[in-house]
Amino acid sequence: xxxxxxxxxxxxxxxxxxxxxxxxxxxxxxxxxxxxxxxxxxxxxxxxxxxxxxxxxxxxxxxxxxxxxxxxxxxxxxxxxxxxxxxxxxxxxxxxxxxxxxxxxxxxxxxxxxxxxxxxxxxxxxxxxxxxxxxxxxxxxxxxxxxxxxxxxxxxxxxxxxxxxxxxxxxxxxxxxxxxxxxxxxxxxxxxxxxxxxxxxxxxxxxxxxxxxxxxxxxxxxxxxxxxxxxxxxxxxxxxxxxxxxxxxxxxxxxxxxxxxxxxxxxxxxxxxxxxxxxxxxxxxxxxxxxxxxxxxxxxxxxxxxxxxxxxxxxxxxxxxxxxxxxxxxxxxxxxxxxxxxx
Amino acid sequence: xxxxxxxxxxxxxxxxxxxxxxxxxxxxxxxxxxxxxxxxxxxxxxxxxxxxxxxxxxxxxxxxxxxxxxxxxxxxxxxxxxxxxxxxxxxxxxxxxxxxxxxxxxxxxxxxxxxxxxxxxxxxxxxxxxxxxxxxxxxxxxxxxxxxxxxxxxxxxxxxxxxxxxxxxxxxxxxxxxxxxxxxxxxxxxxxxxxxxxxxxxxxxxxxxxxxxxxxxxxxxxxxxxxxxxxxxxxxxxxxxxxxxxxxxxxxxxxxxxxxxxxxxxxxxxxxxxxxxxxxxxxxxxxxxxxxxxxxxxxxxxxxxxxxxxxxxxxxxxxxxxxxxxxxxxxxxxxxxxxxxxx
DNA sequence: TTGAAAGCGCTAACAT
DNA sequence: ATGTTAGCGCTTTCAA
Numbered sequence: 001x002x003x004x005x006x007x008x009x010x011x012x013x014x015x016x017x018x019x020x021x022x023x024x025x026x027x028x029x030x031x032x033x034x035x036x037x038x039x040x041x042x043x044x045x046x047x048x049x050x051x052x053x054x055x056x057x058x059x060x061x062x063x064x065x066x067x068x069x070x071x072x073x074x075x076x077x078x079x080x081x082x083x084x085x086x087x088x089x090x091x092x093x094x095x096x097x098x099x100x101x102x103x104x105x106x107x108x109x110x111x112x113x114x115x116x117x118x119x120x121x122x123x124x125x126x127x128x129x130x131x132x133x134x135x136x137x138x139x140x141x142x143x144x145x146x147x148x149x150x151x152x153x154x155x156x157x158x159x160x161x162x163x164x165x166x167x168x169x170x171x172x173x174x175x176x177x178x179x180x181x182x183x184x185x186x187x188x189x190x191x192x193x194x195x196x197x198x199x200x201x202x203x204x205x206x207x208x209x210x211x212x213x214x215x216x217x218x219x220x221x222x223x224x225x226x227x228x229x230x231x232x233x234x235x236x237x238x239x240x241x242x243x244x245x246x247x248x249x250x251x252x253x254x255x256x257x258x259x260x261x262x263x264x265x266x267x268x269x270x271x272x273x274x275x276x277x278x279x280x281x282x283x284x285x286x287x288x289x290x291x292x293x294x295x296x297x298x299x300x301x302x303x304x305x306x307x308x309x310x311x312x313x314x315x316x317x318x319x320x321x322x323x324x325x326x327x328x329x330x331x332x333x334x335x336x337x338x339x340x341x342x343x
Numbered sequence: 344x345x346x347x348x349x350x351x352x353x354x355x356x357x358x359x360x361x362x363x364x365x366x367x368x369x370x371x372x373x374x375x376x377x378x379x380x381x382x383x384x385x386x387x388x389x390x391x392x393x394x395x396x397x398x399x400x401x402x403x404x405x406x407x408x409x410x411x412x413x414x415x416x417x418x419x420x421x422x423x424x425x426x427x428x429x430x431x432x433x434x435x436x437x438x439x440x441x442x443x444x445x446x447x448x449x450x451x452x453x454x455x456x457x458x459x460x461x462x463x464x465x466x467x468x469x470x471x472x473x474x475x476x477x478x479x480x481x482x483x484x485x486x487x488x489x490x491x492x493x494x495x496x497x498x499x500x501x502x503x504x505x506x507x508x509x510x511x512x513x514x515x516x517x518x519x520x521x522x523x524x525x526x527x528x529x530x531x532x533x534x535x536x537x538x539x540x541x542x543x544x545x546x547x548x549x550x551x552x553x554x555x556x557x558x559x560x561x562x563x564x565x566x567x568x569x570x571x572x573x574x575x576x577x578x579x580x581x582x583x584x585x586x587x588x589x590x591x592x593x594x595x596x597x598x599x600x601x602x603x604x605x606x607x608x609x610x611x612x613x614x615x616x617x618x619x620x621x622x623x624x625x626x627x628x629x630x631x632x633x634x635x636x637x638x639x640x641x642x643x644x645x646x647x648x649x650x651x652x653x654x655x656x657x658x659x660x661x662x663x664x665x666x667x668x669x670x671x672x673x674x675x676x677x678x679x680x681x682x683x684x685x686x
Numbered sequence: 687t688t689g690a691a692a693g694c695g696c697t698a699a700c701a702t
Numbered sequence: 703a704t705g706t707t708a709g710c711g712c713t714t715t716c717a718a
Contacts (some may be wrong), residue, residue, distance in 0.1 A: 003489060012533070050460045051460060051461060053460045053605050054397055054406065054461070055401055057397045063397065065461065072426075073422050073426050074419065076417065076419075079416050079417045082416055083416050083417055086416075086443050095440065095442065095457060095629065097440050097441075098429075100426055115395060115438075117394060117395070117396045118396045118397070118408065118438060119395070122568050144391055146347045157439045174460065240554045309436070316437060
């Protein structure tokens with residue numbers, strides 16, 4: 001454990017002022033003689049000077065740090081998102097402070113405060129899914145923080161701020177339409193009804209049914225909680241229906257469903273057709289490959305980065321524009337898990 | 344975006360000094376009248392005062408922030424680790440700054456510097472696996488930073504510092520011994536030879552063979568790179584051997600292997616027995632369940648937290664002790680993927 | 687019971 | 703071409 005080296009140490013050793021050292025080390029346009037520059041850099045390197053960001057932040061009012069709140073870093077979707085955001089921030093000279101809310105709405109607001117207290121210049125916030133559409137704790141906290149932020153993926157309605165998310169309703173619609181177009185009429189849907197995201201996907205599913213003139217059957221809408229095991233349990237109820245196809249509205253749900261189907265000796269798509277959502281790497285295993293609704297994480301991250309850093313630019317430039325909301329479209333990627341029913 | 348409120352603002356409003364406000368808001372033992380206390384707290388709450396951690400850090404020389412360098416946050420193992428470390432840090436009043444090295448040894452050292460420059464009080468470092476056993480870039484950087492750190496999971500030999508890791512050699516040994524005990528004699532091993540971890544597991548495999556008097560057969564040692572697809576490719580070579588069992592020395596390798604076996608129409612354990620390593624959630628899907636070598640992430644995180652925070656205590660107390668290295672033992676968890684051969 | 691003053695390490699005006 | 707001064711927001715002696 002080496003000792004800390006400060007600007008002043010270097011200044012003393014070189015026999016110049018701290019200012020001169022600061023100027024040179026930051027490559028600022030100034031008139032310091034080549035000779036002095038050389039010596040300053042020499043000494044800095046030899047003493048392994050590392051500038052103290054904390055001190056710099058205090059005076060510049062910029063920490064070069066961005067905060068991120070995610071519900072669950074263990075989920076593949078969020079860890080990918082975190083990774084891309086971190087890359088993007090680093091490219092722009094910032095570090096990313098990642099925090100985990102464990103999907104507990106109470107934590108969201110606390111983490112937002114913690115992050116701003118630590119001087120984050122801006123925030124990416126993925127709200128807890130269980131947050132009510134107008135979560136007041138979070139909304140109130142966000143409206144009071146002194147830095148720009150972007151709500152990502154899960155969006156609290158009625159909060160006028162920058163937002164990026166996927167169109168979940170459309171995702172559900174695409175999934176169900178695909179099954180209907182393949183000739184299925186008894187299409188089940190397994191959904192986490194507690195989740196805002198899940199409800200949106202469900203309403204897309206219903207829209208597709210309506211569009212095809214198919215009467216929605218409550219018995220075909222199965223509810224499952226978040227985990228694979230929950231979906232495994234929920235899927236049992238399928239066997240007492242005449243469904244020929246299932247829309248599994250999340251990756252975990254798809255995994256639980258498939259496990260259940262296999263355990264029962266059923267084959268996909270021979271016996272049941274399946275459309276999944278947001279295929280995780282795990283699905284690479286499946287023969288046949290799964291047809292699924294894909295959300296492009298990079299696109300999400302890029303949009304969020306773009307929005308936040310634009311805001312930061314605007315902020316330092318003076319005036320900032322109106323909040324912007326971007327909705328990204330999911331895509332259906334055809335695999336081999338849907339059987340074409342002959343008419 | 345609200346404005347920033349400082350100690351001074353409150354002091355002015357209450358008509359007391361910043362000192363008084365600081366004392367009260369930090370609950371320091373001091374003699375400020377109950378009446379003043381009340382008013383200070385009142386105003387602080389009303390104005391939604393949030394203390395500026397940056398300023399505080401500058402004077403206390405403590406940022407209440409810990410840094411983490413992981414090779415790949417998208418990997419389940421590391422994201423779980425990150426989550427547990429973050430929880431542990433938060434319990435202890437610290438935030439965790441998570442950074443991703445993309446398994447590039449060059450990034451390790453840079454991130455370590457970045458984190459310390461940002462005033463991290465301590466560091467958890469998971470080295471890039473491809474870092475040579477005595478990676479000098481990283482080792483040199485680490486030996487010069489002014490804060491304590493713990494090397495986690497992947498350990499650079501010859502660096503005298505706190506370390507926590509799993510015994511990979513023992514893991515390989517347990518896996519292979521289990522197969523040998525089940526009567527298998529033609530036991531293949533698929534391993535990422537580029538990785539330090541992989542090589543250790545391989546040598547455990549070889550030790551088990553020696554112990555059972557089985558001559559190692561080079562044809563049964565297959566090399567694969569990191570990803571599932573690599574393992575899928577590598578596994579093809581199995582079919583030209585007479586192996587009855589396979590030790591898949593990582594989770595990705597197990598997935599690629601299984602995909603290959605299934606594609607070929609082979610069944611586990613009927614046709615081939617398999618022992619996996621570090622089962623990820625994905626494996627929950629398999630029927631039969633996989634026998635595998637398990638590493639307890641919580642244990643790893645707890646040990647790392649314990650070590651680092653003890654160091655931090657020692658540091659502020661005065662003298663600090665000698666580096667400590669903890670090696671955790673993996674466990675074999677029996678599933679149904681190993682067939683007992685009758686003698 | 688309270689406040690003034692100094693200073694953490696750095697940057698940014700403003701001298702010289 | 704280089705230095706001085708002031709101050710970011712906070713904590714911490716030390717003095718009143």
